[in-house]
Amino acid sequence: MGDKKKILIVDDDEDFLFLTKQELEHEGYKVFTSHNGRTCLETAYLEKPDIILLDILLEHEDGFNVLYLVKSDLTLSKIPVLFITAHKELDPLLKVRQKFSANQEFIYKGCSTRELVKKIESILNRV
Numbered sequence: 700m701g702d703k704k705k706i707l708i709v710d711d712d713e714d715f716l717f718l719t720k721q722e723l724e725h726e727g728y729k730v731f732t733s734h735n736g737r738t739c740l741e742t743a744y745l746e747k748p749d750i751i752l753l754d755i756l757l758e759h760e761d762g763f764n765v766l767y768l769v770k771s772d773l774t775l776s777k778i779p780v781l782f783i784t785a786h787k788e789l790d791p792l793l794k795v796r797q798k799f800s801a802n803q804e805f806i807y808k809g810c811s812t813r814e815l816v817k818k819i820e821s822i823l824n825r826v
Contacts, residue, residue, distance in 0.1 A: 703727060703728060703729040704727075704728050704729070704749045704750070704819075704823060705728070705729045705730075705731065705746055705747065705748040705749050705750075706723055706728050706729070706730050706731070706748055706749065706750055706751075706752060706819070707730075707731045707732070707733060707739065707742055707743055707746065707748035707750075707751045707752070708720060708723075708730060708731070708732050708733070708751075708752045708783075709732075709733045709734075709735070709736070709739040709751060709752065709753045709754060709757070709762070709765065710732075710734070710752075710753075710754040710757070710783070711734050711735065711754065711757050711758040712754070715754075715808065716732045716734075719752070719815075720732055722812040722815075723812075723815075723816070725812075726812065726816050728819075731746050731748065734757075734758075735757055735758070735759070735760060736757065736760050736764065736765035736768060739751070739753070739765055739769075740765075740768060740769070740772070740775070743769065743775050743778065744774065744775070747778075748778060749778070749779075749823055749826075750778065750779050750780070750781060750819060750822060750823060751769065751778055751779070751780045751781070752780075752781050752783045752819075753765060753766060753780050753781070753782055753783065754782075754783055754784060755782055755784040755786060756784070756785075756786065762782060762784075766780055766782075766803075777826070779804075779822045779823070779825075779826055780803070780804075781804045781805070781806060781818060781819065781822060782803065782804065782805045782806070783805075783806050783807070783808060783815075784805065784806075784807060784808060785807065785808040785809070804818065804822055806818050
């Protein structure tokens with residue numbers, strides 16, 4: 700994979716963060732984690748990730764607002780964001796597609812590491 704690609708995972712579920720971080724590091728990525736939107740922005744400025752994996756429903760805020768803050772910031776706006784969610788109902792997906800663009804990517808929690816890596820690489824290959 701050459702230089703290690705940097706991934707920032709934003710989720711308020713400690714177990715999910717820990718396991719996903721381990722899985723992605725095992726795949727050769729350099730992984731940073733954040734529990735909320737504020738630390739997401741701070742970490743993104745500091746570490747300059749290649750991609751952000753963002754949970755839709757964070758404690759005390761939602762991922763849509765965090766996505767808006769990332770995409771509204773000139774320094775961070777070019778970082779691709781992959782929504783990762785446990786919610787399989789259509790409404791949140793439609794909400795983000797209408798609010799941002801039909802190109803916003805999603806993947807569901809519980810997918811295999813292989814599926815997640817494939818989705819990440821697909822996005823990184825387009826930027």
